[in-house]
Every structure is written in structure tokens, then in C-alpha cells.
Amino acid sequence: MTSIQAAQKTMTLVGAVNEALHLILERDERAIVLGEDVGVNGGVFRATEGLFERFGGQRVIDTPLGESGFVGAAIGMAAAGLKPIVEIQFLGFIYPAFEQIVSHAARLRVRSQGRFSVPIVIRAPYGAGVRAPEIHSDSTEAFFVHMPGLKVAVPSTPADAKGLLLAAYEDPDPVIFLEPMRLYRSARGEVPPGWAPVPLGRARLVREGEDVTVIAWGAMVPVAEQASRMAAEAGIDVELLDLRTLYPLDRQAIARSVEKTGRAVIVQEAHDTLGVASHIVAIIQDEAFYAQKAPPRRVSGFDVPVPLMAYEDLYLPTPEKVLAAVREVMAG
Template sequence: MNDNAITLLEAVNLALARAMADDPDVVLLGEDIGTNGGVFRATAGLQERFGERRVIDTPLAETMIAGLSVGMATQGMRPVAEIQFMGFIFPAFEHLVAHAARMRARTRGRLSCPMVLRAPFGGGIHAPEHHSESTEALLAHIPGLRVVIPSSPARAYGLLLAAIRCDDPVIFLEPKRIYRASKTLIEDNGQALPLDTCFTLREGSDITLISWGAMISETLDAADRLAAEGVSCEVIDVATLNPIDHATLVASVSKTGRCVIIHEAPRHGGMGAEIAATLGEQARAALLAPPCRVTGHDTLMPYYRNEQLYLPDTDDIVTAVKATMEYVE
């Protein structure tokens, strides 16, 4: 048991250390992850502990990082690659989409691709251009790629362990706005959390709030505020965006009859639309109001002076919930 509560960032480090200690085939690679411990220090101390052959500093070359990871994974290793920011992930797409996602099907099961690609994502830290993107929908659209997003230190620890042990490629997106936002006492027991499932964080009866990543914080704040006004909110953390645990979402909305979906990515083509469509198909008879979305805007993430104008906040969620509760067909 750890003596101190830890942050989401520290939970990532703890999970990486546990995975490397448990399995000698787990290796880390990425830009500045060894000597400097990564841009956010997620890998701090790991090279000193496990050596340069297992915590590998690479050149500034995302294409190479992804390609090496695919090669290592097909040959029995379990590489965990870091892309410094999600906005730099596009040079890696060729290997992720054309190779990692297809390896099992291409080889008729002879080869798998047990790699993890980690990337900090999302806004809220006053970063420059290309450092605050939320393009998870692009990745979740690719069959064969799991897309996993933790929203707390406990889920970061458990889901990252599960991702590393998974025999298929996993994109593990870390919401950097909440890297150090809260602390949780975590037992370093090596227990993974299940992939491909939603987590119900709060039971409720009037409306279902669906979110993931950093927006879970504002979603829970909104649920607290609404509870004081007599509105009972069920809060669900999707956690795995591909494949989505539709059964949990449909069951919740079938119970409450209403839902609001919250994400900071742009509205158009976002995962909120996919979830809303599925609920419309599978929970239509129970819906008392159309599914509502609270999202970022269909613009580039602005520079830090206007960043808060882009990001949804607690007031936006509360307003959407009240409008949904008041809807009359």
C-alpha cells in the first residue's frame, strides 16, 4: 500500500513501474522519457530503475516511434510508446491504422500487436497550438484499435495495466488538465480494471450524464449542484471509447429516460453523436426527451486567452440538464 495519496500522473507512473516489474517484455519508448522522465514527468525515475534498454529515449520522430512499437509487438514484446501531445500523433497514423489495427486480421491470428500508445490530450493548461487537441473520435473510428481514457488516479492505474496486458493495440489518452487535479490512495497490487466497460460513478433516477476524461470533473460538479435542486443524476464514465459498452448506457437511459452527453472535443462528428445515435436506436421507447450534447465548438482550440470560452463548464451542463428535464414533446 502506498503511504500517500497520488495524482493521476503519478498513477500512470506507478502502473508503468508495476507492469515493467511484472513482465520483462514490457518496454517504454518515446521522446525524452528516459533522462528527463517525459514532458510531464510521467516516466520519471523509470530509466534509473529499469535501465536504458527498457526505457528508451527516441529521436523526435513519431512515425519511427509507432513503427518500432508495431515491430516490437509482433515479435513478442509489449511496447508502451509515448507521444508527447495528442496533436503530434498524426505522423503515427500510418502505422496505427494500416498496420497495428490490422495485424491480427492480416495474419489470420498468427500475429497480434500488444502495444500501447500513450498521449496526453485535451485543453485547459494554457498550451500553444497543437498541444490541446481532443481528436479521440478519429482513433475510435478505426476497427482494431482500442481507445481508453481514464478520469481518475484509480482508473488510470487499473486501465493502464489492463491496456499493457491486452493482446491488441490500445491508444491510452491521458487528460492532462487533471494530471495533478486530485489525489487518491491507491494500493499498488497489480490489479487491472476491465477494458470495454463503462463505470457508473453515481446512481440517479431522473437523468443520465455521460462523459469521459477531464470532463468527468465538471459533470460530477453539475450532478452535485442539480442534486441540491432536486434533480437526481446518474453519472457514467465511458472510459473505453472503442469498443463502447453500449449495454450500460442503454440500461441507464432506459431507467432515467433522459440523457446529456458531455465532451470537450468538437461537436461535429464527435463521440457524443455516436452515443446519441445508439441511444436513439436502442432506447427509443424509454426516451422522454432527445439526447442532448454539451461539447466544445467546431473550431480549432483557441490560444490560452480564449481557451475557457471553448471548454464546456459546469454551468453549461446544468443548463443543458434543465432544458432536457423541461422538454415537452
């Protein structure tokens, strides 16, 4: 047993990602990490720190600044039997590779009638709240959730960051793995030792409650947790679900919770129009319509590009905005 596997630790979310990557490269010789500055510099957020020194430049590869090129190369590697993990420095930088992801990674299994698969993980820091420049703070997960053939995972805790990344690596198909920058070092928690995957497609019940279901993912989970505590002070008992995986969605967990409480508030950092929250409302209408005591409410970012630093806090959902939505559904 290695020192990494020795005991449960308290660590940051980015530290949990780093530990998962060490375990993967140690366990599977087919594993390759590639991306901009992932090698010698250890990644812009140090998520890949120590990998280059331990596993060498043949398995931890610094790429040119060309997302379409190195994502396309990774798809070819995956089809040929390797297991690449690609780092995109920021989710907003993924757009040049969008054609490779949706036209090739997502379709190759169908196109080849099952002869080829693309076991690739594409990691990307995402979201606002860290005072980053333009194009560095996007939350456009709906692009990928909409595309058949892709899975999308979003951890909000260190334990889930490690566990979901291990599960994404084990999956035979492409997984978009979104890491909330805002939580990289602000989220700390206990992380199980060793190889401990967290299954894709299962939500996490963060808090049990009777009055209203609040549904969130990524960096919005701590926001929803704070709003839940504020609601409790006002005598409102919130049940909180962390989706963890946006595709596949845990429809059963959503329906079960709303059938219990009769009310729902969905919190997303992404733009409001046609976001994941809209689909969750549709699931609630399909699966728990007759249990509802009030129409579901969405708390979202606005339909504008994520603003620069001085206006970020106006754009983002806050505990106060979530609490206001909770009060609205309670009044309904």
C-alpha cells in the same frame, strides 16, 4: 512484495500512471517504454520519472523527434514478441504516426490471418485547460474509436489510470491510452496496491440518480460531477456515467441508465461534429428509444481548432453549460 505493492495510497493521476509503468516493467521483461524524453528527463509531465534509473536505457528508450519512426519501430517490436509502451508527448503530435497506427497496428492481426498481433500501448496526454500552445490541446479521440482493431481507454481518476493502463498492457491488441492533462495533478484519489487491472469496456457509475443520465469521460467527468451537484441544488437528481473506455463502449450501461431516467446529456471536450457523443446518441436511440422522455442533448467543444490560452475557457464545456443542457432535457 515491493514497496509499490505494499498498501493503498492517495496519489495523483500522473503518479498512478507512473506506478503502473513501474509495475509493468518489473513484472515483464518483454516490456519496453519508448518516446521523446521518457528516459533521462522522465517525460514532459514526469509520467516516466524513475524508470530510466531503475530499468536502464535498453528498456526505457529516448527516441528522436519522429513519431512515425518510433511508433513504426514499436509495431515491429510488438509483432516480434516484445510489449512496447509508447509515449506521445501530446495527442496533437500523434498525427505523423497516424498512418502507422491505422494502416499497420490496427490491421496486422487481420492481414496476417491471426499469425501476428500488435500488443502495443500508445499513451498520449490530451485535452485543453492547461494553457498549452497550439497542437498541444487536441481531443481527437474519435479518429481512433472509428478504426477497427484499436481499443481506446480514457481514465478520469488515479485508480482508473493505473487499472486501465494495466489492462491495456495485458490486452493482445493495440490500445490508445489517452491521459487528460487537465487532471494529471488536479485529480487525487485512493489507488489499490499491486497488480489491479480495471477491465476495458466497462463504464463506472459515478453517481446514481433518477431524473437524467449525464455521460462523460476524461476531464469532462469532474465537470459533469460539478454540474450534477448544481443540479441537485435545483432539485434535479442526476445519474452520472464515466465511460472509461470509448472502444469498446459499454452499451449496456448506457442503455440501462437511460431506460431508468428517460433523459440523457452527453459531455465531450472534442469538436461537436461526428464526435463520440453522436454515436452515444445513436446507441440511446437503438437501445432505449421508447424510454425517452426528451431528445438527448450534447455538450461539446466547438468545430474550430482548440483556441489559444485566452479563449480556452470559452471553448471548453463548463458545469454551467452542462447544467443548461440538463435543464433543457428536464423541460422536454
